[in-house]
Amino acid sequence: MSPDLDRRVFADLSYGLYIVTSRDGDQMNGQVVNTVIQVTSDPARVAVIINKKNLTHDFINRSKVFGVTVLDESTPMKFLGPFGFRSGRDIYKFSEVQFKEGVTGCPLVTEHAVSLLEAEVFDQIDLGTHTIFVGNAVNTEVLREGRPLTYQYYRDFLKGKSPPNAPTYTPSKQVDKREDKLK
Numbered sequence: 001m002s003p004d005l006d007r008r009v010f011a012d013l014s015y016g017l018y019i020v021t022s023r024d025g026d027q028m029n030g031q032v033v034n035t036v037i038q039v040t041s042d043p044a045r046v047a048v049i050i051n052k053k054n055l056t057h058d059f060i061n062r063s064k065v066f067g068v069t070v071l072d073e074s075t076p077m078k079f080l081g082p083f084g085f086r087s088g089r090d091i092y093k094f095s096e097v098q099f100k101e102g103v104t105g106c107p108l109v110t111e112h113a114v115s116l117l118e119a120e121v122f123d124q125i126d127l128g129t130h131t132i133f134v135g136n137a138v139n140t141e142v143l144r145e146g147r148p149l150t151y152q153y154y155r156d157f158l159k160g161k162s163p164p165n166a167p168t169y170t171p172s173k174q175v176d177k178r179e180d181k182l183k
């Protein structure tokens, strides 16, 4: 159990929004993630944090590769819905989405994307509910000019929420609006 924290502080942390993908044999999957960060420069390494209940977790854990799409601000909620609120255990997420296969074999979503990267897992840390996968970047590609989608833009303009499997999920009785903090 966490100590009695004012969880509104966590809403002040900044993130981007991404589609993280992986594959398992001939199966592909992907999900929305806000927790992608570059962790070292040389070699270039990135970390992603994935809930153990997610199918994407199983795929990365087995294949030890993952792909990242950096989304842009034009991304509509309709596009994010299947990737962020549905599991690949129940639906196939790539039927109406443009993507290509990367050098690692991961599907890379190219729609509403400013750039792409792929990584091979170098290490992983068990966090209980989630795993941090740290990967060596093995491929990067800029697709087009655009403004990367941020978590703040998602919350403020798309009126988006975080589901329970997201690390940033806030139980409904906890308020995370900035203006409530200032009262």
Ligand SMILES: Cc1cc2nc3c(=O)[nH]c(=O)nc-3n(C[C@H](O)[C@H](O)[C@H](O)COP(=O)(O)O)c2cc1C
Pocket: 017, 029, 030, 031, 032, 033, 034, 035, 049, 050, 051, 053, 054, 055, 056, 057, 082, 083, 084, 085, 086, 087, 088, 089, 154, 160, 161, 162, 163, 165, 166, 167
């Ligand atoms: C805005 C947003 C951010 C999210 N961030 C994460 C994240 O960082 N890590 C995570 O494991 N799940 C995150 N999720 C939840 C997953 O996208 C969601 O559980 C998805 O349905 C898992 O799909 P899968 O079972 O096909 O892998 C996020 C969802 C949304 C909408």
